[in-house]
Amino acid sequence: MLWPRVDTRRHFIALLVGLVVLAWLALIVWGRSPYGRFLSHEELGEVGLGLSGGGIGLSLVFVLGWTVMTVAMMLPTSLPLFSLFQRIVRQRPDASRLLALLIAGYIVIWSAFGLAAHVGDRGIHAGVERVVWLDENAWLLMAGVLFLAGVYQFTPLKYLCLDKCRSPYSFITEHWHGSHEHMQSLKLGLHHGLFCVGCCWSLMLLMFAVGVGNVGWMLALGAVMATEKNMPWGRRLSAPLGLVLIASGVTVAALGTPLTGSPL
Numbered sequence: 001m002l003w004p005r006v007d008t009r010r011h012f013i014a015l016l017v018g019l020v021v022l023a024w025l026a027l028i029v030w031g032r033s034p035y036g037r038f039l040s041h042e043e044l045g046e047v048g049l050g051l052s053g054g055g056i057g058l059s060l061v062f063v064l065g066w067t068v069m070t071v072a073m074m075l076p077t078s079l080p081l082f083s084l085f086q087r088i089v090r091q092r093p094d095a096s097r098l099l100a101l102l103i104a105g106y107i108v109i110w111s112a113f114g115l116a117a118h119v120g121d122r123g124i125h126a127g128v129e130r131v132v133w134l135d136e137n138a139w140l141l142m143a144g145v146l147f148l149a150g151v152y153q154f155t156p157l158k159y160l161c162l163d164k165c166r167s168p169y170s171f172i173t174e175h176w177h178g179s180h181e182h183m184q185s186l187k188l189g190l191h192h193g194l195f196c197v198g199c200c201w202s203l204m205l206l207m208f209a210v211g212v213g214n215v216g217w218m219l220a221l222g223a224v225m226a227t228e229k230n231m232p233w234g235r236r237l238s239a240p241l242g243l244v245l246i247a248s249g250v251t252v253a254a255l256g257t258p259l260t261g262s263p264l
Helices: 008-032 041-047 053-073 076-089 095-130 132-136 139-152 156-165 168-175 181-210 215-230 234-255
Strands: none
Touching (some): 008 076, 008 215, 076 215, 139 234, 156 234, 168 181
16 A cells, blocks of 8 residues: 655644744733733843842743744744754654754753843843943943944854854754764754854844844844845845944934834
8 A cells, every 4th residue: 555655844844833933922922911021131120130049030931931032033044954954864763853852952052042141131230220320321231232233243253153054054964974863963953053143142132122022123133134044145134234233323322312113
């Protein structure tokens, strides 16, 4: 009896897209619920984030929200690598486990970055609260973030990491050798996550300026990063984007007030 051939690649992409959609829905529902304030680092600061058990718990809630945001924003930008890896291992009986380890390693790196950024952000806000002048001119923080993100768009490290992200086949062959497959799958996800963070960390920091959980900005930044990493002409977007960010930072500094408005 002949069984119909199952298109595992199509099923995998459908599953990954479904996961991304669920992440977006979870963020939208969470943001509109009474617990939406836990997606905002500003609100968490008001609640208090010391070294107490409660503070650590709230930090973990924030990192959980950041991780869901990573799934929503960053998984789509790495779909070419995930899809290519699925085609390479699809004949293996443990293909699903290998894919899960790859994606898990990728998400772990972004979650670690979210935690590090959150700790740094809390340190900055603690410093602002102690310095009256900074507290009265907090808009300088947004100007600094915008300017930093813009300048980073022109650095060699940015382009090194971007080129790695734009070459999924070369990246897989460099890190996947077919032995100790489970460990290599996890390491492949970790390495890809590191280069992805190296490519996009400054843009993701903008979420701290506009508010983690802001769906409009998430859509805009996610689209920009996906275009930059995957479209044939995406590499040429980096410099103009850097100029826009630098100009925005200078504008905020000149006006002495944060830019208002958002995509939503």
